Amino acid sequence: xxxxxxxxxxxxxxxxxxxxxxxxxxxxxxxxxxxxxxxxxxxxxxxxxxxxxxxxxxxxxxxxxxxxxxxxxxxxxxxxxxxxxxxxxxxxxxxxxxxxxxxxxxxxxxxxxxxxxxxxxxxxxxxxxxxxxxxxxxxxxxxxxxxxxxxxxxxxxxxxxxxxxxxxxxxxxxxxxxxxxxxxxxxxxxxxxxxxxxxxxxxxxxxxxxxxxxxxxxxxxxx
Amino acid sequence: xxxxxxxxxxxxxxxxxxxxxxxxxxxxxxxxxxxxxxxxxxxxxxxxxxxxxxxxxxxxxxxxxxxxxxxxxxxxxxxxxxxxxxxxxxxxxxxxxxxxxxxxxxxxxxxxxxxxxxxxxxxxxxxxxxxxxxxxxxxxxxxxxxxxxxxxxxxxxxxxxxxxxxxxxxxxxxxxxxxxxxxxxxxxxxxxxxxxxxxxxxxxxxxxxxxxxxxxxxxxxxxxxxxxxxxxxxxxxxxxxxxxxxxxxxxxxxxxxxxxxxxxxxxxxxxxxxxxxxxxxxxxxxxxxxxxxxxxxxxxxxxxxxxxxxxxxxxxxxxxxxxxxxxxxxxxxxxxxxxxxxxxxxxxxxxxxxxxxxxxxxxxxxxxxxxxxxxxxxxxxxxxxxxxxxxxxxxxxxxxxxxxxxxxxxxxxxxxxxxxxxxxxxxxxxxxxxxxxxxxxxxxxxxxxxxxxxxxxxxxxxxxxxxxxxxxxxxxxx
Numbered sequence: 001x002x003x004x005x006x007x008x009x010x011x012x013x014x015x016x017x018x019x020x021x022x023x024x025x026x027x028x029x030x031x032x033x034x035x036x037x038x039x040x041x042x043x044x045x046x047x048x049x050x051x052x053x054x055x056x057x058x059x060x061x062x063x064x065x066x067x068x069x070x071x072x073x074x075x076x077x078x079x080x081x082x083x084x085x086x087x088x089x090x091x092x093x094x095x096x097x098x099x100x101x102x103x104x105x106x107x108x109x110x111x112x113x114x115x116x117x118x119x120x121x122x123x124x125x126x127x128x129x130x131x132x133x134x135x136x137x138x139x140x141x142x143x144x145x146x147x148x149x150x151x152x153x154x155x156x157x158x159x160x161x162x163x164x165x166x167x168x169x170x171x172x173x174x175x176x177x178x179x180x181x182x183x184x185x186x187x188x189x190x191x192x193x194x195x196x197x198x199x200x201x202x203x204x205x206x207x208x209x210x211x212x213x214x215x216x217x218x219x220x221x222x223x
Numbered sequence: 224x225x226x227x228x229x230x231x232x233x234x235x236x237x238x239x240x241x242x243x244x245x246x247x248x249x250x251x252x253x254x255x256x257x258x259x260x261x262x263x264x265x266x267x268x269x270x271x272x273x274x275x276x277x278x279x280x281x282x283x284x285x286x287x288x289x290x291x292x293x294x295x296x297x298x299x300x301x302x303x304x305x306x307x308x309x310x311x312x313x314x315x316x317x318x319x320x321x322x323x324x325x326x327x328x329x330x331x332x333x334x335x336x337x338x339x340x341x342x343x344x345x346x347x348x349x350x351x352x353x354x355x356x357x358x359x360x361x362x363x364x365x366x367x368x369x370x371x372x373x374x375x376x377x378x379x380x381x382x383x384x385x386x387x388x389x390x391x392x393x394x395x396x397x398x399x400x401x402x403x404x405x406x407x408x409x410x411x412x413x414x415x416x417x418x419x420x421x422x423x424x425x426x427x428x429x430x431x432x433x434x435x436x437x438x439x440x441x442x443x444x445x446x447x448x449x450x451x452x453x454x455x456x457x458x459x460x461x462x463x464x465x466x467x468x469x470x471x472x473x474x475x476x477x478x479x480x481x482x483x484x485x486x487x488x489x490x491x492x493x494x495x496x497x498x499x500x501x502x503x504x505x506x507x508x509x510x511x512x513x514x515x516x517x518x519x520x521x522x523x524x525x526x527x528x529x530x531x532x533x534x535x536x537x538x539x540x541x542x543x544x545x546x547x548x549x550x551x552x553x554x555x556x557x558x559x560x561x562x563x564x565x566x567x568x569x570x571x572x573x574x575x576x577x578x579x580x581x582x583x584x585x586x587x588x589x590x591x592x593x594x595x596x597x598x599x600x601x602x603x604x605x606x607x608x609x610x611x612x613x614x615x616x617x618x619x620x621x622x623x624x625x626x627x628x629x630x631x632x633x634x635x636x637x638x639x640x641x642x643x644x645x646x647x648x649x650x651x652x653x654x655x656x657x658x659x660x661x662x663x664x665x666x667x668x669x670x671x672x673x674x675x676x677x678x679x680x681x682x683x684x685x686x687x688x689x690x691x692x693x694x695x696x697x698x699x700x701x
Contacts, residue, residue: 014305019298020291027287035282042463042479045285045498052294056301057667117276124273130567130577144277171270172231178273179266191268 008068011059019059023052026069030076036140037080039125051079066154074155077137084133123184127177135170138163143171229263238267289499304633361385362400362418365407366557368549369396380530380556384418391415392433395552402426405440406448411467412550425449425458436465439481454488455503462497476501529586531559536596541569559587568594608648608684608692617694620679627671628698638668639699644676647689652681655689672696 007025010018031048038044054075062071128136137156141147142163147155149163156163178184236242237250254260362384370393371378373385378398384390392398392414400418401407406426410416414433418426425447428435439448439459450457452468462481468474476483478497485493485501495501533555536542542551544566549555561584568576576595581587631638647656657676659669676694684690 011302012305014302016295016298016302019302020295023291023294023298027285027290031285032282042498045290046477046500048285049290049293052290053297056294056297060301060305120273121277121280124277130575132575143274146278168231174270175231175263175266178269179262184269187269187272188262188265191265191272 005068008059008062008064012062019056022055022059026072027052029069030072033073033076033141033145034080036145037077037137038084039128040122043083047080047083050083051076054079070151070154074157077141077155081133081137120184120187123181127174127181130177131170131173135166135173138166139170139174142167227257227259229257229260231263231267234260234264234267238264286496286498293500293502307633362402364398365401366397366399366555368398368551368555368557369393369412369553371396371398371410380558386419387417389415389417393552395550397550399557404446406437408435408437410435427451430466430468432468434465434467436463438463453503456486458484458486464497472503474503528558528560529582529584530556531564531582531587531589532556533589534591536568536591536594539568539570539594539596542594543567566594568596570595608681608690612682613692616679616681620675623675623678624672624696627668627675630671631668641695641697644672644694644696646676646679646692646694648681648684648692649689650683650685652683654679654681 007018007021011022027048030051031044034047034051035044038047055072058075062068066074128140131139134156138152141152141155142149149160149167153160153163158166179188233250237247240247242250254264364378364380364382364384367378367380371391372393373382373388373390375389375391378384378390384400390398390400390410392410392412394412396412397410399407399409408428411434414435415431416433416435417429417431419429427449428437428451430450430452435450437448437450437459439462446460448459450466452466452474453472455474457464457466457476459481462483463479464481464483465477466474467476476485476495478495478499478501480497482494482496483501485495487493493501531544533542533544533549533551535554536551539551542549542555544557544559545564559582561582563579563581566578566580566589568578570576578593578595580589580593628638642659645658646654649655654677657673659672
């Protein structure tokens with residue numbers, strides 16, 4: 001195990017400045033994780049703040065059995081999931097803000113292309129809301145955050161095999177949702193398989209949701 | 224017609240060019256005749272595009288400075304507690320802790336709470352007179368879920384709420400009101416608000432208790448929109464924000480965008496820019512309201528839309544319509560655009576049922592069976608718990624509650640107060656949810672008490688819905 005971080009020891013000893021230093025060091029990564037799991041939401045700032053409040057309160061009892069960052073991200077994921085679950089049980093009105101389109105990889109994209117991309121991403125996050133919270137968390141951490149299954153298992157407290165199973169079924173549900181999403185019709189037409197003598201796929205996309213394909217069993221591993 | 228389930232793993236391998244030539248040719252032949260598999264393959268490719276775009280997506284940076292300021296208080300409190308503990312400080316740990324259990328009257332008609340439960344007091348005459356100053360002001364009801372009143376008369380869809388009226392929402396109810404200028408505001412459950420207009424062209428909401436979320440349309444020069452809560456006035460000219468007036472007089476604010484000016488009793492003004500939060504009691508970490516913003520339709524275009532009515536849904540936990548989560552303690556009436564809408568209902572187990580339904584130009588009523596609600600005959604009433612059984616379980620749980628309080632006293636030796644613990648007991652006897660009626664200066668205490676209550680296990684009361692219990696608690700130390 002790694003040697004204890006002096007900063008963590010200082011915080012555990014009651015050094016107020018060490019708490020602040022930990023916040024500054026980890027706030028960006030924690031925020032990214034919260035944003036990925038939550039999707040676009042006006043509550044992200046509140047949840048990030050709650051994560052650090054939990055960190056501060058729990059830090060005195062952190063024993064170092066796991067890496068601090070693993071413990072931290074596990075806490076971030078749990079607080080975010082708690083928030084999402086609370087949201088299910090109280091009156092609320094969805095406020096899906098269109099996220100910003102990526103700019104780093106496509107600096108020459110036209111404003112129209114970026115607007116289309118933003119709209120596609122808004123649709124993606126709306127579809128993700130329809131997936132069960134456990135499966136969605138795994139999918140987001142793996143596919144969007146790029147975390148390996150083993151680490152995700154540590155974050156969500158599940159065996160690697162369970163993580164992979166959830167990932168498979170989450171993707172399966174998402175594929176079905178994407179296939180039936182009228183707002184992605186153009187993208188689906190563009191990417192449909194080229195089959196001789198067959199109509200373009202987009203023409204086959206119904207206006208309503210397609211019947212979800214029932215998966216019988218997960219594959220042996222990840223893509 | 225080919226309706227088989229696509230073999231996702233095979234399609235993924237085909238798309239990634241991992242198959243032998245013969246295997247790839249077999250898949251290609253199959254694709255030519257299978258519309259479902261072609262759709263699945265297109266979706267797989269579309270998801271890969273979306274995944275790449277989402278991974279490269281840039282997010283808005285939070286307001287670190289505002290967050291730091293709030294966390295500094297928390298860090299100071301925790302660090303101080305650690306130092307005191309290390310110094311071996313001893314506090315008066317435990318004096319009296321009394322709790323008694325009471326059984327809430329069983330819910331009739333399927334709702335968790337009796338519909339007759341009335342809000343508490345009315346505003347005093349002086350407040351009403353003050354509210355009636357200035358030009359008349361009206362708001363129209365665009366959504367009512369559950370039960371809400373204006374001056375103690377039940378509110379219905381399209382009802383007009385006139386200036387000076389006290390609007391009150393009941394437990395598990397919500398109501399959305401729209402002003403003529405397009406400004407909309409949503410009242411959370413157990414909220415009491417008076418609508419008024421001042422001489423200074425300010426639309427005023429006086430929030431006695433509960434939560435109000437506003438989306439304020441851009442206003443003319445000189446016009447203002449104000450929410451008054453306790454000693455504070457929140458003023459804007461166009462923004463999205465939420466104000467909560469909590470038990471104990473604590474007032475909190477969340478701002479999604481724009482700027483809200485907070486004026487205290489002495490006239491001192493503090494500006495809070497979104498995303499940002501504010502708390503009237505800076506020594507505590509209070510619960511902030513979520514900024515829940517009504518969709519555009521409820522605020523601007525919905526005036527002439529047909530009515531959608533949803534009967535009381537038995538045997539379900541929740542309902543969403545077009546992404547709008549609604550309480551289902553009672554009936555729902557709202558304006559909805561003509562055409563196809565999507566809904567999701569949640570069974571008591573949490574399992575979702577997705578459905579679509581049509582709203583005709585003349586108006587429609589949602590078929591409960593479409594939403595997956597059990598047939599009325601299949602939904603027996605709530606179960607029953609004997610008061611003696613409740614008292615026995617609560618008495619056994621006292622040790623856990625006392626531990627919470629003793630630990631809280633380490634951080635706040637002066638902590639005392641009375642509150643009510645509300646617990647929902649599932650038909651199996653398990654406590655599925657527990658909440659305290661009031662916030663505490665130490666949110667940790669609330670969490671600890673609620674977690675302890677969730678460990679309680681009652682004799683199975685039966686029925687299909689959770690049973691609600693109220694347990695009065697008296698936190699006191701000698």
